Amino acid sequence: MKPAFSVIFLTTLIGAGQGLFLAYYSAEWLVMLNMLQPAGSDYTTLAASISFLLLVAGLLASFFHLGHPERAWRAAAMWRTSWLSREVIALPAAMATVFAYAVIRYFGLDLQVLTLGRIPVSLSTLVGFMAMLAIIALFVCTAMIYASLKFLRQWHSPLTVLNFFLMGMASGFTLATVLAVATSAGPFGYFSAMAVFLTLAALMSRLFSLSRNLNLRSPSTLQSAIGVHHPTIRQMAQGAMGGSFNTRAFMHTYGAGVVRLGRRFFLISGFVLPLLLLFFSEADSLLVCAAALLLQFLGLLAERWYFFIEAEHPQNVYYQMIS
Amino acid sequence: MAAKPALKREVKSTTCYMCACRCGINVTVEDGEVRFIQGNPEHPINKGVLCAKGASGIMKQYSPARLSKPLRRKAGAERGTSEFEEISWEEAFTTISERLQQIRDTDPRKFAFYTGRDQMQALTGLFAKQFGTPNYAAHGGFCSVNMAAGMIYTIGGSFWEFGGPDLERSRLFIMFGTAEDHHSNPMKIELAKFKRNGGKFIAVNPVRSGYAAIADEWVPIKPGTDGALLLAIIHEMIALGLYDRDFLLHYTNSPDLVNADADSDDFGLFLRSDKEIKESCIDPDNKMWWDRHRDTAVQAHAEGADARLMGEFETEQGCKVKPAFQLLKERVEQYTPEWAEGITGISAQTIRRLAHEMGITARDETIELPIPWTDAWGREHESITGNPVSFHAMRGLAAHSNGFQTVRALGILMTILGTIDRPGGFRHKAPFPRPIPPCAKPPRSPDAVQPGAPLEGMPLGFPASPEDLFVDDEGGPVRLDKGFSWEYPLSVHGLMHNAITNAWRGDPYPIDTLLLFMSNMAWNSSMNTSGVRDMLVDKNDDGEYKIPFLVVCDAFHSETIAFADIVLPDTSYLERHDAMSMLDRPISDFEGPIDSVRVPVVPPLGDCRPFQDVLVELATRLKLPRFLNPDGTRKFKDYKDLVINYETEPGSGIGFLAGWRGKGGEKFMRGEPNPNQWEMYAKNNCVYEHKLPRSYQYMRNWNRGYLHWAQDHGLIRYTDPVNLHLYSEVLQRFRLAAEGKSAGRQPPDYLRERVRTHFDPLPFYSEPLETQAIDKDMYPLNAITQRPMAMYHSWDSQNAWLRQIHAHNYLFVSPLVGAQQGFGDGDWIWVESAHGRVRCMCRFSEAVEPGTVWTWNAIGKASGAWGLEAGANESKKGFLLNHLISEEIPAAAGEHRYSNSDPITGQAAWYDLRVRVYKADAHEPQETSPQFATQARVPGMEPARGKWQAFVRGLSK
Amino acid sequence: MTQLALVIDLNTCVGCHACVTSCKEWNTSGDAGPMVDRNPYGAEPTGTFFNRVQTFEVGEFPDTQTIHFPKSCLHCEDPPCVPVCPTGASYKRPEDGIVLVDYDKCIGCEYCSWACPYGAREIDEQQKVMKKCTLCVDRLYDESLPEAERKPVCVLSCPTSARIYGDIHDPESDASRAINAAGGYQLMPEWGTQPANHYLPRRKVSIAVHEEDLQRVDNPLRKEDRGQRAPTTRTTLDDSTSW
Numbered sequence A: 001m002k003p004a005f006s007v008i009f010l011t012t013l014i015g016a017g018q019g020l021f022l023a024y025y026s027a028e029w030l031v032m033l034n035m036l037q038p039a040g041s042d043y044t045t046l047a048a049s050i051s052f053l054l055l056v057a058g059l060l061a062s063f064f065h066l067g068h069p070e071r072a073w074r075a076a077a078m079w080r081t082s083w084l085s086r087e088v089i090a091l092p093a094a095m096a097t098v099f100a101y102a103v104i105r106y107f108g109l110d111l112q113v114l115t116l117g118r119i120p121v122s123l124s125t126l127v128g129f130m131a132m133l134a135i136i137a138l139f140v141c142t143a144m145i146y147a148s149l150k151f152l153r154q155w156h157s158p159l160t161v162l163n164f165f166l167m168g169m170a171s172g173f174t175l176a177t178v179l180a181v182a183t184s185a186g187p188f189g190y191f192s193a194m195a196v197f198l199t200l201a202a203l204m205s206r207l208f209s210l211s212r213n214l215n216l217r218s219p220s221t222l223q224s225a226i227g228v229h230h231p232t233i234r235q236m237a238q239g240a241m242g243g244s245f246n247t248r249a250f251m252h253t254y255g256a257g258v259v260r261l262g263r264r265f266f267l268i269s270g271f272v273l274p275l276l277l278l279f280f281s282e283a284d285s286l287l288v289c290a291a292a293l294l295l296q297f298l299g300l301l302a303e304r305w306y307f308f309i310e311a312e313h314p315q316n317v318y319y320q321m322i323s
Numbered sequence B: 001m002a003a004k005p006a007l008k009r010e011v012k013s014t015t016c017y018m019c020a021c022r023c024g025i026n027v028t029v030e031d032g033e034v035r036f037i038q039g040n041p042e043h044p045i046n047k048g049v050l051c052a053k054g055a056s057g058i059m060k061q062y063s064p065a066r067l068s069k070p071l072r073r074k075a076g077a078e079r080g081t082s083e084f085e086e087i088s089w090e091e092a093f094t095t096i097s098e099r100l101q102q103i104r105d106t107d108p109r110k111f112a113f114y115t116g117r118d119q120m121q122a123l124t125g126l127f128a129k130q131f132g133t134p135n136y137a138a139h140g141g142f143c144s145v146n147m148a149a150g151m152i153y154t155i156g157g158s159f160w161e162f163g164g165p166d167l168e169r170s171r172l173f174i175m176f177g178t179a180e181d182h183h184s185n186p187m188k189i190e191l192a193k194f195k196r197n198g199g200k201f202i203a204v205n206p207v208r209s210g211y212a213a214i215a216d217e218w219v220p221i222k223p224g225t226d227g228a229l230l231l232a233i234i235h236e237m238i239a240l241g242l243y244d245r246d247f248l249l250h251y252t253n254s255p256d257l258v259n260a261d262a263d264s265d266d267f268g269l270f271l272r273s274d275k276e277i278k279e280s281c282i283d284p285d286n287k288m289w290w291d292r293h294r295d296t297a298v299q300a301h302a303e304g305a306d307a308r309l310m311g312e313f314e315t316e317q318g319c320k321v322k323p324a325f326q327l328l329k330e331r332v333e334q335y336t337p338e339w340a341e342g343i344t345g346i347s348a349q350t351i352r353r354l355a356h357e358m359g360i361t362a363r364d365e366t367i368e369l370p371i372p373w374t375d376a377w378g379r380e381h382e383s384i385t386g387n388p389v390s391f392h393a394m395r396g397l398a399a400h401s402n403g404f405q406t407v408r409a410l411g412i413l414m415t416i417l418g419t420i421d422r423p424g425g426f427r428h429k430a431p432f433p434r435p436i437p438p439c440a441k442p443p444r445s446p447d448a449v450q451p452g453a454p455l456e457g458m459p460l461g462f463p464a465s466p467e468d469l470f471v472d473d474e475g476g477p478v479r480l481d482k483g484f485s486w487e488y489p490l491s492v493h494g495l496m497h498n499a500i501t502n503a504w505r506g507d508p509y510p511i512d513t514l515l516l517f518m519s520n521m522a523w524n525s526s527m528n529t530s531g532v533r534d535m536l537v538d539k540n541d542d543g544e545y546k547i548p549f550l551v552v553c554d555a556f557h558s559e560t561i562a563f564a565d566i567v568l569p570d571t572s573y574l575e576r577h578d579a580m581s582m583l584d585r586p587i588s589d590f591e592g593p594i595d596s597v598r599v600p601v602v603p604p605l606g607d608c609r610p611f612q613d614v615l616v617e618l619a620t621r622l623k624l625p626r627f628l629n630p631d632g633t634r635k636f637k638d639y640k641d642l643v644i645n646y647e648t649e650p651g652s653g654i655g656f657l658a659g660w661r662g663k664g665g666e667k668f669m670r671g672e673p674n675p676n677q678w679e680m681y682a683k684n685n686c687v688y689e690h691k692l693p694r695s696y697q698y699m700r701n702w703n704r705g706y707l708h709w710a711q712d713h714g715l716i717r718y719t720d721p722v723n724l725h726l727y728s729e730v731l732q733r734f735r736l737a738a739e740g741k742s743a744g745r746q747p748p749d750y751l752r753e754r755v756r757t758h759f760d761p762l763p764f765y766s767e768p769l770e771t772q773a774i775d776k777d778m779y780p781l782n783a784i785t786q787r788p789m790a791m792y793h794s795w796d797s798q799n800a801w802l803r804q805i806h807a808h809n810y811l812f813v814s815p816l817v818g819a820q821q822g823f824g825d826g827d828w829i830w831v832e833s834a835h836g837r838v839r840c841m842c843r844f845s846e847a848v849e850p851g852t853v854w855t856w857n858a859i860g861k862a863s864g865a866w867g868l869e870a871g872a873n874e875s876k877k878g879f880l881l882n883h884l885i886s887e888e889i890p891a892a893a894g895e896h897r898y899s900n901s902d903p904i905t906g907q908a909a910w911y912d913l914r915v916r917v918y919k920a921d922a923h924e925p926q927e928t929s930p931q932f933a934t935q936a937r938v939p940g941m942e943p944a945r946g947k948w949q950a951f952v953r954g955l956s957k
Numbered sequence C: 001m002t003q004l005a006l007v008i009d010l011n012t013c014v015g016c017h018a019c020v021t022s023c024k025e026w027n028t029s030g031d032a033g034p035m036v037d038r039n040p041y042g043a044e045p046t047g048t049f050f051n052r053v054q055t056f057e058v059g060e061f062p063d064t065q066t067i068h069f070p071k072s073c074l075h076c077e078d079p080p081c082v083p084v085c086p087t088g089a090s091y092k093r094p095e096d097g098i099v100l101v102d103y104d105k106c107i108g109c110e111y112c113s114w115a116c117p118y119g120a121r122e123i124d125e126q127q128k129v130m131k132k133c134t135l136c137v138d139r140l141y142d143e144s145l146p147e148a149e150r151k152p153v154c155v156l157s158c159p160t161s162a163r164i165y166g167d168i169h170d171p172e173s174d175a176s177r178a179i180n181a182a183g184g185y186q187l188m189p190e191w192g193t194q195p196a197n198h199y200l201p202r203r204k205v206s207i208a209v210h211e212e213d214l215q216r217v218d219n220p221l222r223k224e225d226r227g228q229r230a231p232t233t234r235t236t237l238d239d240s241t242s243w
């Protein structure tokens, strides 16, 4: 597939936003469960706001993908069948709940609403819980947009969902680590440890999907495409010599070298370097963490670019040659 | 989908002219703008279907490459630089008619008038004849004259407009060298039906594309060798007795006795009886047969006679004679399938099998229609029989210098199979069959050209003997293109492809004014295109152009208009009246004569004027007799008026259109002019169709009823049967002259051998002339072109839809060639002939005979032409093969230059081209070569359109 | 249930592209229009078409087949392009199975085109909505058209009748008959999309010639035999036996 840059930004930005929120929200629970030391000042408003802004930025990026953004509201209509439609619902839902969470925190409207066993649960925790659900749903919806296309075999796998989730989480925790360092608030240790763990997990899972994709062969061949069963078939003409939507939208034009470079880059920049930086820089140096974040984000952009490059659309067998 | 405002919507019938097939179309016009063009289901040619071009007519009509103003080359501007100024029609008329008047009054030969892919030779020919110039021809000479002449001189008709395969009833159909052809849609309709009915379709073609794609069998022949294949098939059929003896006996000259006495002055001529013959045009029935039972020579077609087809006999007078068929048998003895295998690249086994399939299908699947008829000798027949093997062929046979004899061989194969004008075989279309050869003759001497007077005789015709040549006392040509001279005696369509070279060289003489109509001679219809472009701008020492005045009538911004001194903007086909006339090439089908018209469906663009009106106006100003009343006043207001009122001779009742003649439209074929004729055509799908009675629809060469009907209706002059010329006495007459055996005209000495060799009364195989003249090892590959179905010559690159299908072209080569030369699929390569070289991209193909390379014809364009941007694919990646094809056979300096043409008919030998190919250097520019300076847009053209275009009726403006 | 469709006969399609341009011509000014062209007179001209004809070569010289292969939206019975559309702009009509796009709803997200394995959809680059073959739905039920013309325009224009239109669920339709008679098949069956459009394969006719056919008693060569056969001088059984 040809990389769709608006979609690359959409998925990476919201992924980080989603991960960030879950990082802080999970910390909140751990504190509540006494598994983590409460941190000093209240950082969650800031974190939720950044998470919210990332979701907004992603949404904005997605508009560039639409031919008719003014009609975007229509896109919620088909939630019964369309993962895209579901994403279009999940994203605002996530935004709304994250926003509400931030507002509650900011204005201190945080009354206790119920107790779970012996643990008191505040309004923000409840709203946060809803946000968490929305965010998880959003992860699933976003990933399923790709994973549900069954003839894009490289995408059509639970690994796509896992990857989207793990990468979003990893970048979110890395971002949380940076925030913790920057604001000197929040459980730095937890965040960085999780960031390392998630980055590692994401790397494993991505490597797994890379190796899976390496051996994937589309069942669609020229033979099945035109229904002629002969071992040698060559296309001579595709009916349009100056190109068509089909040659522009489904095929990338990068050379093999660029593609190889892209793959190495995203593996190193998105995973290996952040891992090393986060792991070995025990010191909570802002510079080191910020560098890890930047590298990881660039890497994940490249990963998403590669995600498109990797996917071989069966329609391409119809568009091989002109004459 | 919002409701649209109600529009004024009309559907108007007219005739398509995106190509020469002439399908009926219904044009939906909304508020004066074309919305949709659809095939007319009521039309006999296309029965409602269309082709890619026809359906893109809108984009032609609204093309930004349309010309809209008469133009004059700016004073002082160099020719070829496209510097024009707008002038009025009055200025254009005055300029041209003053010049032409001067020429006509002094030396009418100095005006040459050549027309390209038009369909109005009835009018253009009339104009030329009335003007008095011998220098007139249409595109036929560079197109397919071999096909026309080879067949007409053999069976009295030919393919395409003249006749075709009866696929409705055929069981086996063999197509030679056809990519698309003129009968585009009808062929496709019939071919599909034929295949659905289970017939077998064989394509003989070096390339498998187009029609050949759906053939059941592909016979990949080497170009230029079909003659060998056909002769070997004939060999096998005669050897096995797979010919239709009955048919040969009664309807061909096979049994006619030929003088076989090599010492006799009549050697090779038919033995003639003293039977009294009527005044008859060419082929009187006074030949002799050898009767099987009485073992003696008898009058041909004598009651009860049963002739021998084979053997050698001696007449009572002691003359050695042989039946013509015996001569054919002897001729083909050498042409064994094994011999042909080495030439054609087709295995002897395949050749035998093809012969067997044809012979057995023809013999065993005979059709018998319960239609009684009477033959020309008065014999009654209970039924019409037919042998269901049919053929079609076009330029793959025609466009070679050995094409005439190849086509003769095909005509003979069709004849011995007994398939002429019979069900399931070949069938004629009115006005064919015509006598062999037809009656029209070119003038016989330079005296036919006189200042201030019409040409005596027709500018084009069908010579039957050396006496019919248009030569001077020394045997030199009278025509600029040397047509009907000893160099190309049967050039029945002229040699347009040599007109510019000859005029430039002043051989046989220089001219003053050249008028080109609908012909892109500075590009795709010239051989040696780069050279021709130079000739058009070449000057004498005195600074005058070698071709002093060039008038071009075109509808589009073609390459040629850049070289014009005056440009006349023509209307589009949707803006004018046209007649597909009985006087030219009507659209008749097997069942009877049909003609048709075009009527305007939208008003002309800008100042465009129909060229027909322009010609009528010029003719009137020049006071050409047939355009004036006896009192010298103007006779025809315009073309529309001329079509109604013109008669071939005053009172003949024969005019341009056959339908609705007579005062009230009650007559057909013959009748007084009808003032409402156009309206009646317009009301009837623009078609007049006459269905002959069933008993006149077959065996027309010998069908008494039909022949009388045809005579009564002015199609033919005589009712003599048209026996098929298996053996051509016409050719033998030229040979005898060349051998110095006959009294009368003889060729100049330097041409004797050429005429003697090629005017063989029986077909023979010889290598194409170019191949004989060059080093074959140096140029090992044959290079040919073919028509893409979605593009018409050079016309359609201005069409926004069609050019997306063919934006540029590749040279298709076998991967074997690439491997040998070390280049890969898609690489830039050079293609080089003895004449020049072009750079292009290659594309590997498994559907081409490995010794052949080919490309789509005329996709490549000159930069800037056709209203295209300078960087358009057509000029940067597209290329024209014509740069490699010489218009003359390679010759040493000082040697006589012959046209690169068939020595019999002057047919341009486009497909004799031999080339070599090699990889282009990596650092060479990635664009085709040669490139030409970008041609400028001209006044009257729309400004260049932008990046986007969306045609929607009513919204596009 | 009705499922309208086209059946494309590869055995007769000569690759003329009539279906390509007649489709564009009808639709660009119709309900589906406009169908834009970019660089219409410049380098790399391109534009929106609902139907394209491609060419393939099968086999190696000299056993090569050249196949012209028209392709438009196949109106799948289980069209993957429809459920993915977030707006409902893409839909399959229950009454006749035609898959359509409602341009007023389409947001131009291109997702449906990703979901079509056949490359049958094309975004209109100027209007920014997704377009595809409509099966000429604006002709099929238009009572102002003569009955015979209530068909897709590509079907009407195809000179080789290689495009057969009809209801593939009606076993009596021309389309179903053609599929059954000639072994009609679907493209990329591996995806289970069940394209409604079918293709008819190449079919080859050959002629069997028997040796006996070449030597028959009515061979015309016999008529050319001259005179009697010379009597043979060798002894025969006839000379020596008697009983």
Ligand SMILES: Nc1nc2c(c(=O)[nH]1)N[C@H]1C(S)=C(S)[C@@H](COP(=O)(O)OP(=O)(O)OC[C@H]3O[C@@H](n4cnc5c(=O)[nH]c(N)nc54)[C@H](O)[C@@H]3O)O[C@H]1N2
Pocket (backbone or CB within 6 Å): B115, B116, B117, B139, B142, B143, B144, B517, B518, B519, B520, B521, B524, B525, B526, B553, B554, B555, B556, B557, B558, B559, B560, B570, B571, B572, B573, B611, B785, B786, B792, B793, B794, B795, B857, B881, B882, B910
């Ligand atoms: N290499 C190679 N060259 C070939 C051939 C080949 O097979 N191979 N084929 C040859 C053959 S058979 C032919 S017939 C020629 C054809 O070659 P040409 O006779 O030159 O034909 P076209 O290129 O179709 O168009 C001639 C001109 O007619 C103009 N025209 C179109 N419509 C109109 C109209 O309505 N009115 C007027 N006045 N002008 C109009 C076009 O703009 C164009 O400039 O090419 C020959 N050239």
Ligand SMILES: Nc1nc2c(c(=O)[nH]1)N[C@H]1C(S)=C(S)[C@@H](COP(=O)(O)OP(=O)(O)OC[C@H]3O[C@@H](n4cnc5c(=O)[nH]c(N)nc54)[C@H](O)[C@@H]3O)O[C@H]1N2
Pocket (backbone or CB within 6 Å): B019, B020, B117, B143, B144, B176, B177, B178, B179, B180, B181, B182, B184, B204, B205, B206, B207, B221, B222, B223, B224, B225, B226, B394, B395, B396, B397, B400, B784, B785, B786, B787, B788, B789, B790, B791, B792, B793, B857, B911
């Ligand atoms: N779409 C479209 N239709 C057209 C035209 C057009 O430009 N476009 N032009 C019209 C005109 S003017 C004409 S004259 C006709 C021409 O109609 P065709 O004669 O069908 O046209 P060509 O393209 O010249 O096709 C020649 C065919 O002969 C093959 N061939 C070449 N050499 C040989 C040979 O030696 N032996 C055999 N057996 N085959 C050979 C080529 O591969 C090619 O398939 O088409 C007319 N119809």
Ligand code: SF4
Pocket (backbone or CB within 6 Å): B016, B017, B018, B019, B020, B021, B022, B023, B046, B049, B050, B051, B052, B053, B054, B055, B184, B185
């Ligand atoms: S074949 Fe096509 S271009 Fe030619 S007349 Fe017919 S519809 Fe027009």
Ligand code: SF4
Pocket (backbone or CB within 6 Å): C072, C073, C074, C075, C076, C079, C080, C081, C082, C099, C115, C116, C117, C118, C119, C120, C121, C132, C193, C195
């Ligand atoms: S061919 Fe493609 S666009 Fe058409 S219905 Fe099937 S999946 Fe949808």
Ligand code: SF4
Pocket (backbone or CB within 6 Å): C084, C085, C086, C087, C088, C089, C090, C101, C105, C106, C107, C108, C109, C110, C111, C112, C113, C129, C130
């Ligand atoms: S491009 Fe239009 S039709 Fe396609 S999925 Fe998006 S909204 Fe639906």
Ligand code: SF4
Pocket (backbone or CB within 6 Å): C022, C023, C024, C027, C050, C051, C072, C132, C133, C134, C135, C136, C137, C152, C153, C154, C155
């Ligand atoms: S059915 Fe109509 S829209 Fe579809 S390809 Fe044919 S002409 Fe085009």
Ligand code: SF4
Pocket (backbone or CB within 6 Å): C012, C013, C014, C015, C016, C017, C018, C019, C020, C053, C068, C070, C157, C158, C159, C160, C161, C162, C163
């Ligand atoms: S119109 Fe018919 S023959 Fe021509 S390309 Fe289309 S399907 Fe094939």
Ligand SMILES: [Mo]
Pocket (backbone or CB within 6 Å): B139, B142, B143, B144
């Ligand atoms: Mo031609």
